Amino acid sequence: MKMFAEMLTIAPANKDHQVALRCAVGVFVPLITLVLLDRLDLAIFASFGAFTGIYGRNEPHARRLSLQVRAGGLMLLVMFLAALTARVDALAGLSAAGTTWVLVGTTTVVAGACSLVVALWRLRPSGSLFHIFAFAAIASIPNQPPLWQAMLVAVLTAAFSLLIGQSSRVARSRRTPWVWPEPVRLTPAEKRAAWQESAGYLVAAGLAGTLGTLAGEWLGVGHNYWAMVAAVVPLVGHTTRHRVSRGLQRIAGTALGLVLLAGILLLQPNPWQTVLVIAACQFGAEMFIARQYMLAQVFVTPLALTSTLLVAPIPPGILLRDRIIETIIGAAVGIAVVLAPGAWRRLAGRREAGTPGRLR
Numbered sequence: 001m002k003m004f005a006e007m008l009t010i011a012p013a014n015k016d017h018q019v020a021l022r023c024a025v026g027v028f029v030p031l032i033t034l035v036l037l038d039r040l041d042l043a044i045f046a047s048f049g050a051f052t053g054i055y056g057r058n059e060p061h062a063r064r065l066s067l068q069v070r071a072g073g074l075m076l077l078v079m080f081l082a083a084l085t086a087r088v089d090a091l092a093g094l095s096a097a098g099t100t101w102v103l104v105g106t107t108t109v110v111a112g113a114c115s116l117v118v119a120l121w122r123l124r125p126s127g128s129l130f131h132i133f134a135f136a137a138i139a140s141i142p143n144q145p146p147l148w149q150a151m152l153v154a155v156l157t158a159a160f161s162l163l164i165g166q167s168s169r170v171a172r173s174r175r176t177p178w179v180w181p182e183p184v185r186l187t188p189a190e191k192r193a194a195w196q197e198s199a200g201y202l203v204a205a206g207l208a209g210t211l212g213t214l215a216g217e218w219l220g221v222g223h224n225y226w227a228m229v230a231a232v233v234p235l236v237g238h239t240t241r242h243r244v245s246r247g248l249q250r251i252a253g254t255a256l257g258l259v260l261l262a263g264i265l266l267l268q269p270n271p272w273q274t275v276l277v278i279a280a281c282q283f284g285a286e287m288f289i290a291r292q293y294m295l296a297q298v299f300v301t302p303l304a305l306t307s308t309l310l311v312a313p314i315p316p317g318i319l320l321r322d323r324i325i326e327t328i329i330g331a332a333v334g335i336a337v338v339l340a341p342g343a344w345r346r347l348a349g350r351r352e353a354g355t356p357g358r359l360r
Contacts (some may be wrong), residue, residue, distance in 0.1 A: 086138065233331065
């Protein structure tokens with residue numbers, strides 16, 4: 001019962017509106033610029049470049065800049081590798097099934113590697129959820145825009161997010177002392193934990209991607225990387241109960257978010273109105289992501305899917321169906337990965353206890 005009570009509890013606010021406003025502006029300005037330039041083919045690179053602003057939420061300005069530079073650089077690298085992967089797949093002339101499995105394999109590697117880097121750099125939010133999403137979404141685009149244009153948009157958007165992150169320094173009352181953070185030094189135990197966490201991300205993402213792909217073959221469901229994204233959600237948390245709760249909240253929040261998205265799609269927004277929706281959902285997501293995960297997902301779901309529709313229009317019914325099925329698959333895999341070590345230890349303990357002649 002404690003777990004379900006957690007799903008309905010909202011933690012106290014901690015200047016979340018400031019972070020939410022920064023992130024909303026950080027994604028709105030680049031996207032509306034692309035709408036005005038009629039270059040929506042580049043919108044996905046702007047959307048993920050704006051993720052730079054998510055890091056260093058309430059940190060002092062110098063530390064926020066340090067964290068955001070690292071986070072932005074890692075995201076730019078992931079986007080660059082994703083664009084290259086899409087081009088290599090196209091040159092190799094792989095079948096649709098072959099391309100799908102290559103995407104699962106490469107995204108799984110990104111999940112483990114980025115989780116490790118994020119842990120070693122002590123970035124927050126932790127984990128590689130954003131990197132999985134960015135890599136797989138970009139690598140799955142069949143008609144890639146020119147690479148230099150895509151990366152220019154990504155770099156400019158990331159730089160804009162850095163600028164917004166420091167914007168409050170114009171107000172003397174809001175400035176924090178400019179003290180550059182000391183280099184991160186992890187203990188051997190922390191490094192070992194980072195490697196173990198990375199292995200968990202590899203297993204969860206790989207298994208979810210495999211099951212999501214098989215479901216696609218059996219049920220005609222697409223977007224297998226949504227299962228990979230959902231699978232790593234339960235891996236974040238200090239306790240098993242909290243991690244399982246996050247997985248359940250991902251499913252419940254996604255279901256509610258799809259209802260909100262259906263209402264938005266009924267209005268048939270044009271591109272500039274869609275950008276407004278994206279900015280509003282980004283604001284809502286950042287307002288609650290650190291306080292109430294299920295409620296945050298109500299905003300994250302239309303945020304992610306309207307961003308997808310902005311680049312590649314898809315029949316709404318298919319989009320909604322794919323999202324909920326892949327989310328359930330992924331969250332179930334993530335919860336299973338969280339529970340597996342404890343279940344294994346209990347099973348091993350019972351076997352030991354039942355071994356005859358065991359020395360005591």
